Amino acid sequence: MEITSFTPPNSKEAEESVIGSIFLDPSILPDVIEEVRWEDFYYENNKIIFKVMEELFDKGEPVDTVSVIEKLRESNLLQKIGGEDTIIYLAQVVPTTANVMYYTQIVKEKALLRALINASSEIVDAVRNIGDAQEVLEYAEKRIFSIAEARATRTYDLLSNVMHDVFEQIEELKNRAQKGEGDLVTGVSTGFKSLDRMTSGFHRSELIIIAARPSMGKTSFAANIATNMALQSNIAVAIFSLEMSKEQLANRILCSEAKVDLHKVRTGQISDEEWEKLVQKAGELSKSRLIFDDEPDLTPRMLRAKARRMKREYGIEVIFIDYLQLMTSRSKGYESRQQEITEISRSLKLLARELNITVVALSQLSRAVEQREDKRPRLSDLRESGAIEQDADLVMFLYRDSYYKRKKDESGKDSLNDEHEAELILGKQRNGPVGTIKLTFNPKLATFYAADRGYQ
Structure with missing residues (x-):
């Protein structure tokens, strides 16, 4: 069914009032x-006139009745819009510019509805x-997003306004410090005090x-942090798992919280x-706002x-993605996988900015790590793209020396299953220090915890 049986949304009065207000006071343009x-204007005359106003503004020329009439005449458009009488009429259509932004919003809203x-x-x-169906869905999503992205938003502000907000934050931190509230956490706590x-x-x-590198415990560490945030800070946290199903991830988190051997639960x-421990923790976790998504073919869109x-x-505040290299853009316009990863990385940063949330992405490291004597990761090891390092505000590496030095004990059991030390290396932090944090990893429970205390 073609949508041709009714007049598209519009407001002739609002369009004329916007143009008339500009003639009355060009400084509002x-x-x-x-x-x-x-x-965004519906009526052809108004489209032509406002376009001329834009062109004059872009060239730094005056925008008034005389200049607009002259520009229309030069472009052979004056008679098309009804001659000078139309301009004179519009210049007198409103007595004041007080409501110009209200009229502008009406024009904007009607244009959005038409789009x-x-x-x-x-x-x-x-x-x-x-x-x-899948292709149609992608097309529909792309079409709607292109409309949303085209809407202009104000992204600038006076330093005086920004400084006011910043100073309020500093003052709040100062007051909290004076009250002796301990380690100050201005963001969302990870549940790891040292971090x-x-x-x-x-x-x-x-x-x-x-x-x-694979098998270092990235998923376990991310799940530990996500669960801590959901349970301790009582916020909504989403985990996008491209590698594990929702059930597998829930099973792992449940065992970690209940401190029950994952292998025992599987068998x-x-x-x-x-x-009893599992039942108790399942109840607690069910009350949390942890959200799982296990779409294996996840695209940035x-x-x-x-x-x-x-x-x-749900009002999510943090999302986790496990892991970045499993994402694909489905676009055929990339010359290399590196270029595609660059675009995916950039899209994650833009998503964090757009929704004002924290985006935590897990990432594989290149095999170059394995060729070195010291296998502790470096920023240069980020796989397939240096853009990941550039886009990230914080880059953390997980390293377990025991992974490379594991030995069989007398019974032939792999010692890698035992508790052992781990390092969390902060390789980059845009707004803070870098360094190494000591952790302990219990693979049976898929759990990391502070190295300076026993597992409780």
Whole structure:
């Protein structure tokens, strides 16, 4: 069904009032241009006139009735819009500019509604012509997002306004310090005190990378932090798992919290006491706002759509992605995988900024680590793209020396299953120090904890 049976949303009065206000006071034009473009006007005369205003503004020329009439005459458009009488009429249509931004918002809203109607019509055509549901979904998502991204938003502010907000934050921290509130965490606590001391928690709008070679415990460490945040800080946290199913991830988190051997749970060989622990922790976890998504073919576009929905429905503050190199853009325009990873990395940083959330992405390290005598990771080991390092606000590496020096004990059992030391290396921190934090890893429980205390 083609959408042609009704007049698209518009407001002739609002369009004329915007143009008339500019004629009355040209100094308001920059504010108006920030919100609407000539394409946003519905009526052809208004489109032409506002476009001329934009062109005069871009050239630094006066924007008034005389200059607009002259520009229209030069372009052979004056008669098309009804001659000088039209300009004179518009210049007198409003008595004041007091409500110009209100009129501007009406024009903007009507243009958005028309764009959505056009998009819906194109999506219907796509259903007819493409047929494949997944391709139509991608097309529809792209079409809607292109409309959303085209809407201008104010991203600048006076330093005086910014400084006011910054000073309020500093004052709050100072007061908390004077009250002796201990280690100050200005972001979301990770549940690891030593990490919080160095980072003051995970902060909004930041992209954080947790990188390691395979089998170092990236997923376990990320799950530990995510669970700590959900349970201790009572916030909504999303985990996008491209490698494990929701059930596998939930099983791992449950065993970690209940301190029950993961292998025992998998085989069903658990005692009554362990069963009670599992039941208790399952109840606690069920009350949390941990959200799992196990889409294995996750694209940046899909991630953005899902994250937006989760932000709206649950108010998520942190998302984890396990792991970055498993994502794909599905675009065929990239010359190399490195270029694709660069775009994916950038999209994660933009997502953090757009939704004002923390994005934590796990990342594989290149095999170059294995060729060195000292196998502790470096920033240069970030696999496939140096852009990951550039985009990230915080880069952390997990390293376990025992992984490379594991030996069989007398019974032939792999000692790698025992508790052992781990290092969390902060290789980059945009707003803080770098250094190494000592941890202990218990692989049976898929759990990391502070090295200076026993597991409790």
